[in-house]
Amino acid sequence: MREITYVEALREALREEMRRDGRVFLLGEDIGPYGGAFTVTKGLIEEFGPERVRDTPISESAIVGAAVGAAITGMRPVAEIMFGDLTALAMDQICNQAAKIHYMFGGQTSCPMVLRTPFGGGVNIAEHHSQSLEAWFVHVPGLKVVAPSTPYDAKGLLKSSIRDENPVVFCEHKQLYRVKGPVPEEEYLVPIGSGDVKRVGEDVTVVATMWMVHKALKAADMLAEEGIKVEVVDPRTLNPLDKKAIVESVMKTNRAVVVSEDVKTCGITAEISAVIVEEAFDYLDAPVVRIANPDAPIPFSPPLENYVIPSEERIVNAVRKIVKGEV
């Protein structure tokens, strides 16, 4: 199968959905001739024109609000917020408007919009451009939250998100944009709410999200040399969470390590661990181990940033310990 990057996969998803459905349009900062800060929309303005690939002023609240207003009146907007950190400027429109409009008005209308935004660190751009804030949105009923880790998942999930009748926060990752992977030429969808076993193993389950999936896979390679067989489960969607995929894996391996790049307190690892404890407690041979960022902002200097973001080494060490019964 051909291999393309995560960015190319996202761009293909946008292009295909825009060709398929005239109601789909894009709005965001620098997404037009510039092609988006991470080049996801590069070339789309040439095909679809400035009406459907719409450069906006730096007005995050109005970008998301305009998407909401368009969505409830018959369009299918895909808004881009240049960095996930900047969603803070649009939180009312995301969490109080988009998320609640269907419910609050008694089901009279729906808000079929996608908010695309990149999260994650590792590129030394400090506190305001590096956070992983997916949990903010998982905490708001009414939003779906999607977090793909591979080009294949990114394309299939973005297409599903655009077709979904609900508002979807589509989380991308700055480290993953240049990652290549197999993507079929023919059309396919990845359903929202379905997890994926990225590597099969028997000894321990590592549940990981986004960039951490890749770190978990590298850790699994290293551990395989020691005879430890790691199963890597990627939820792919954070809300709705594929609890079944996670729980079934833990029932098989009896051990769970949960890895995510957001802060530990009330974060993604907290929720997934709680699911495992609630639904597979009797199968556990060891306490669930969480690997997440410490409760600190993301600092600038490389040694500082490397310290807070979970490393392959931390995953390897945690797995060794849990397998040896040291936790």
Next chain:
Amino acid sequence: MDVEAENVEQVPRDEILQLYRSMVLIRRFEDKAYELFSQNLIPGTLHLSAGQEAVAAGVCGALRNEDYVESTHRGHGHCIAKGADVKRMMAELMGKRDGYCKGKGGSMHIADFNVGILGAEGIVGAGLPIAVGAALSCKLQGLDRVVACFFGDGAANNGTFGESLNMAAIWNLPVIFVCENNLYAMSVPYFKAFAIENIADRAAGYGLPGVVVDGMDVLKVYQAASMAVSRARKGEGPTLIECKTYRWRGHSRLKSHESKLYSPDEYEQWRKRDPIEVFKAKGLLSQEEVSAIEEEAEALIREAVEYALNSPYPEPEEAVQDVYV
């Protein structure tokens, strides 16, 4: 734009009747809602628009059924004037299942997508970007529709105000931004929150026309709105209309003007400019027409209260339904 000149002869007769009908129905609805609230038949809180009827009636009078309105937490009047069913509104205020939102939204969240009411907002200023998006949607779909976005003076100090006026102006969108300046953002008087005399002056900074209207005169509001709607429909872009108005009651729970501190005789002065009385004094309607409209409004409100009282409460487990489509 000059809206000082009143060309009453240019307003169609049935429009004149409709403007009065809207105002009277809003006033009766708000008075009855206040009574029911005082009897604890309406739970929660209530933001009444009595005193501001001319703005809702005048603006919505200039719209077509398929045009959109974006409303506020003080939004009963906008919904009534746009054609919402007062029975389902009253049922929603009481938290009943036959209410517009099946009891999920209450007084602050009335919506009726069949008559273009995109919903009332509980968050001050949140409706402006949504109105911009609805207008963009109309433009992209090639629909000949306009969006009227109501908001208060308080919202004009929120960041969404600038973001939205700018976006509507650069994209030349068919929006009418209607600022209901009732002189109070909850308890804070206008002069403490603004360093300018007119909010409409801010329009110039975003490149759209701004106009100040006597918000107690429904014909002036109607005419200003009609000009803005006409501009919008012709593709000439958005307009900001500031309506100087006043609310008879406190922000929500407060009983009356007692909470207000602007000036001692302020309330009495504004009461003399009651939009319903101002309109009647113009002598455009016969006594028979006035009586007929008032009786009709009474009957509609009686019917609405009965409907709402007889409607069941939702089943508790409905609380977790409709979170997702």
